[in-house]
Amino acid sequence: MLFFFLFIGVAYATVSTVTPDVKITGRSNEVLGKTIAIDADNGIAAIGAPGYAGAKGRVYIYEQSSATVWTQAQAIDNWFGNVISFGNAVDISNNALVIGAPSRTVSSQQNAGMVFLYGKASNSDTDYSLINFLDLGSSAASGDYLGASVGVHQNVGSNTGTIIAGYYGHSSSKGKVALWEFTCLNMFDDTCTSSVSNLLI
Numbered sequence: 001m002l003f004f005f006l007f008i009g010v011a012y013a014t015v016s017t018v019t020p021d022v023k024i025t026g027r028s029n030e031v032l033g034k035t036i037a038i039d040a041d042n043g044i045a046a047i048g049a050p051g052y053a054g055a056k057g058r059v060y061i062y063e064q065s066s067a068t069v070w071t072q073a074q075a076i077d078n079w080f081g082n083v084i085s086f087g088n089a090v091d092i093s094n095n096a097l098v099i100g101a102p103s104r105t106v107s108s109q110q111n112a113g114m115v116f117l118y119g120k121a122s123n124s125d126t127d128y129s130l131i132n133f134l135d136l137g138s139s140a141a142s143g144d145y146l147g148a149s150v151g152v153h154q155n156v157g158s159n160t161g162t163i164i165a166g167y168y169g170h171s172s173s174k175g176k177v178a179l180w181e182f183t184c185l186n187m188f189d190d191t192c193t194s195s196v197s198n199l200l201i
Contacts, residue, residue, distance in 0.1 A: 048087030057086025089150040095120040096154040100147025106140040113146030119185025143169040159185040
């Protein structure tokens with residue numbers, strides 16, 4: 001069920017309560033809808049299912065064809081194929097899609113976590129393709145859970161932008177945030193690179 005609220009003065013008041021026009025049901029233990037993101041301007045939704053296939057994880061892409069019709073356009077499976085909770089966090093901005101996998105082992109550090117950047121070279125492309133996977137390298141630590149939360153912003157008129165990802169388990173749960181600047185969203189362009197700078201927030 002959906003609830004709509006309106007901010008009035010100093011508090012939110014309930015405007016209406018409605019049942020959904022569209023229902024998407026997950027499979028057994030898939031944990032579909034653990035995280036969702038929507039690009040309303042382009043009619044695209046990303047829906048995480050980190051429990052899929054025993055927590056290997058999957059992300060579903062849905063496209064809107066009318067006010068009440070959404071159809072599955074793509075199912076993105078965990079690139080590594082092992083248990084990493086792929087799809088635990090998702091975000092989408094135009095042609096950029098970011099997926100968090102906080103249970104991924106990095107440099108023998110369990111649950112260090114990883115972030116995946118998917119992209120389309122243009123709006124006319126049908127599917128998102130893997131551009132890069134990002135981790136903390138030698139700085140990764142067990143229990144960081146990088147990718148437990150993610151965000152992405154694609155700059156207007158450009159295939160460049162920024163990725164942000166939280167790793168709340170860092171340093172005995174003090175937490176930390178990593179930023180990446182991406183320069184390309186075309187999997188066939190060898191110049192697609194990412195630089196990373198970590199920020200404590």
